[in-house]
Amino acid sequence: METLAMHISNGIINGPVAAVFAALALAALTVCVLRGRRDLDDRLAPMAGLVAAFIFAVQMLNFPIFTAGVSGHLLGGALAALLVGPWVGALCVAVVLVVQALVFGDGGVAMLGLNITNMALLGTAAAYLLIALLLRVLPRTPAGLAVTAFVSSVLSVLVASQGFIVQYWLGGTADLGGNLVGLAGTMAGAHLLIGIGEGLITATTVVTVAKVRPDLVYALRGLRPAAAPAVPAVGGVR
Amino acid sequence: MNKRPWAFVVGGLLVALLLAGVVSNYASSHPDGLDSSLLKGCTVDADHNITGGSCPAQQARDHELADSPLADYGVRGIDNAFLSTGLSGVLGVLLTFAVGAGAFWLLRRRGAAATAGGGTTTDAATTAGAGTAPDAAPAAGGPATRS
Numbered sequence: 001m002e003t004l005a006m007h008i009s010n011g012i013i014n015g016p017v018a019a020v021f022a023a024l025a026l027a028a029l030t031v032c033v034l035r036g037r038r039d040l041d042d043r044l045a046p047m048a049g050l051v052a053a054f055i056f057a058v059q060m061l062n063f064p065i066f067t068a069g070v071s072g073h074l075l076g077g078a079l080a081a082l083l084v085g086p087w088v089g090a091l092c093v094a095v096v097l098v099v100q101a102l103v104f105g106d107g108g109v110a111m112l113g114l115n116i117t118n119m120a121l122l123g124t125a126a127a128y129l130l131i132a133l134l135l136r137v138l139p140r141t142p143a144g145l146a147v148t149a150f151v152s153s154v155l156s157v158l159v160a161s162q163g164f165i166v167q168y169w170l171g172g173t174a175d176l177g178g179n180l181v182g183l184a185g186t187m188a189g190a191h192l193l194i195g196i197g198e199g200l201i202t203a204t205t206v207v208t209v210a211k212v213r214p215d216l217v218y219a220l221r222g223l224r225p226a227a228a229p230a231v232p233a234v235g236g237v238r
Numbered sequence: 239m240n241k242r243p244w245a246f247v248v249g250g251l252l253v254a255l256l257l258a259g260v261v262s263n264y265a266s267s268h269p270d271g272l273d274s275s276l277l278k279g280c281t282v283d284a285d286h287n288i289t290g291g292s293c294p295a296q297q298a299r300d301h302e303l304a305d306s307p308l309a310d311y312g313v314r315g316i317d318n319a320f321l322s323t324g325l326s327g328v329l330g331v332l333l334t335f336a337v338g339a340g341a342f343w344l345l346r347r348r349g350a351a352a353t354a355g356g357g358t359t360t361d362a363a364t365t366a367g368a369g370t371a372p373d374a375a376p377a378a379g380g381p382a383t384r385s
């Protein structure tokens with residue numbers, strides 16, 4: 001039976017670099033816990049659990065991209081950032097990656113720091129920076145939210161894929177003969193298409209949640225009540 | 239003021255279980271963007287095993303926990319591929335939710351609502367409130383309760 005691996009496998013990046021990124025990821029996740037606690041209340045906690053479970057489920061759904069013989073799957077950073085915010089969102093993706101590495105044999109345990117850095121930290125951070133910008137300039141409509149979700153997903157996936165290139169530059173185990181740029185281009189091309197798929201999934205999911213329970217979409221907090229008198233509170237939301 | 243999220247969470251979990259338990263069997267089995275990029279330079283057979291050439295993926299080593307009963311998104315001992323993938327997906331969703339929701343629940347900020355009363359009285363009060371809360375209120379109520 002063939003191996004279904006979706007994340008960096010053991011042996012691809014050397015041990016010392018993997019260890020450095022493990023320490024880096026641990027430090028960053030600690031910051032996420034400290035900052036995320038401000039967001040985590042009785043309502044966000046179960047929602048964050050759902051977001052992690054949902055990302056796990058959708059990551060199993062590899063979809064074909066237009067290039068022959070290549071598939072892609074959701075990474076989830078943009079979705080998590082939109083639904084539960086950047087700090088808790090990064091933790092959600094990290095939970096998924098930990099479960100996958102420790103239970104499903106997907107992504108080497110020694111490579112966990114690298115995978116967390118790319119998908120949970122870089123992916124979520126890139127997505128959230130763009131989300132924060134776009135939600136201020138785009139109309140507060142379902143279409144505006146969909147465009148925000150789509151564009152931030154594409155960026156998030158591209159940034160995550162290039163995070164791997166940096167790691168490979170630092171500690172890749174195969175001699176590319178100086179052709180790291182070629183690998184970067186291949187990764188970027190494939191992940192642009194994957195990002196489009198991720199964007200469609202994220203936009204559909206977030207717009208659906210916003211329709212059913214807009215109060216459960218973190219990114220819409222503080223934006224909706226334009227007419228609300230409690231203006232001073234808005235600045236303190238994040 | 240705030241509606242409880244539990245009904246939504248249960249509904250979302252059912253969707254996730256359906257996706258991981260059933261739809262996952264229709265997922266593409268081609269290598270993903272990362273794997274295919276690392277296979278560039280190698281030739282592979284129909285099962286994506288490397289048959290020749292030179293590429294970064296050749297450096298890959300076995301997973302530390304390749305013998306896990308759920309390794310590679312299948313349940314060891316179940317020969318039916320559909321059942322094996324689906325069941326591993328269902329277990330994965332439940333496990334991820336348990337780990338995630340459990341950790342986030344422990345980490346959560348015990349704010350005004352929690353300090354106003356004990357655990358059980360708060361639950362009762364908010365549950366009662368949820369039934370009567372108007373739909374328009376939550377968005378306005380959310381930010382106002384935050385510092």
